[in-house]
Amino acid sequence: xxxxxxSPSTLSASVGDRVxxxxxxxxxxxxxxxxxxxxxxxxxxxxxxxxxxxxxxxxSRFSGSGSGTEFTLTISSxxxxxxxxxxxxxYNSLPTFGQGTKVEIK
Amino acid sequence: EVQLVESGGGLVQPGRSxxxxxxxxGFTFGDYAMSWVRQAPGKGLEWVGFIRxxxxxxxxxxxASVKGRFTISRDDSKSIAYLQMxxxxxxxxxxxxxxxxxxxxxxSDFFDYWGQGTLVTVSS
Numbered sequence: 426x427x428x429x430x431x432s433p434s435t436l437s438a439s440v441g442d443r444v445x446x447x448x449x450x451x452x453x454x455x456x457x458x459x460x461x462x463x464x465x466x467x468x469x470x471x472x473x474x475x476x477x478x479x480x481x482x483x484x485s486r487f488s489g490s491g492s493g494t495e496f497t498l499t500i501s502s503x504x505x506x507x508x509x510x511x512x513x514x515x516y517n518s519l520p521t522f523g524q525g526t527k528v529e530i531k
Numbered sequence: 532e533v534q535l536v537e538s539g540g541g542l543v544q545p546g547r548s549x550x551x552x553x554x555x556x557g558f559t560f561g562d563y564a565m566s567w568v569r570q571a572p573g574k575g576l577e578w579v580g581f582i583r584x585x586x587x588x589x590x591x592x593x594x595a596s597v598k599g600r601f602t603i604s605r606d607d608s609k610s611i612a613y614l615q616m617x618x619x620x621x622x623x624x625x626x627x628x629x630x631x632x633x634x635x636x637x638x639s640d641f642f643d644y645w646g647q648g649t650l651v652t653v654s655s
Contacts, residue, residue: 519639
């Protein structure tokens with residue numbers, strides 16, 4: 426199995442901050458990476474696929490980058506609606522998720 | 532509008548069985564693979580398994596943690612995917628989500644639509 430490691434596990438930030446979350450794969454996954462946002466009690470929501478493609482309807486302040494084993498999710502200007510937990514997922518082989526990054530209010 | 536609605540969750544004793552259903556609407560169900568993803572209370576996401584579309588053989592793949600105990604099937608005429616869970620363990624306690632998977636590939640992909648989830652509690 427391909428292991429996915431996210432950092433940090435928790436991130437404290439303020440509205441308007443630029444936020445970056447990192448996801449590392451235990452082996453190369455090319456660009457087969459997705460990012461999801463999950464709020465408490467809700468299903469995850471797809472934000473980014475193929476490492477950098479923005480899902481339809483997702484605000485442009487979200488962006489993804491990377492290839493191979495290192496990837497980032499960036500929120501250019503954090504909004505109140507963005508406080509949530511974020512997960513990366515690889516689909517180069519049978520899917521695996523990172524452990525999640527909780528974005529909290531500072 | 533794409534909708535996925537899970538049902539069948541509940542409280543079950545260890546060692547017993549349970550079948551979850553996922554009723555889909557708003558898209559051509561038979562064209563897509565379907566995956567199940569679970570989330571234990573307070574924990575992260577874990578992919579459980581998926582079923583390919585008939586175009587790719589309708590075959591299945593599973594996570595090691597459930598292989599041999601869980602079975603995914605589909606009824607394209609009713610737009611329903613099933614997750615049959617046998618020999619349940621306390622560690623299978625989780626919210627189970629049905630997700631829409633790939634259309635153009637024989638491998639699992641990213642998940643663009645998710646159901647609301649159904650809670651399965653395995654306890655004596």
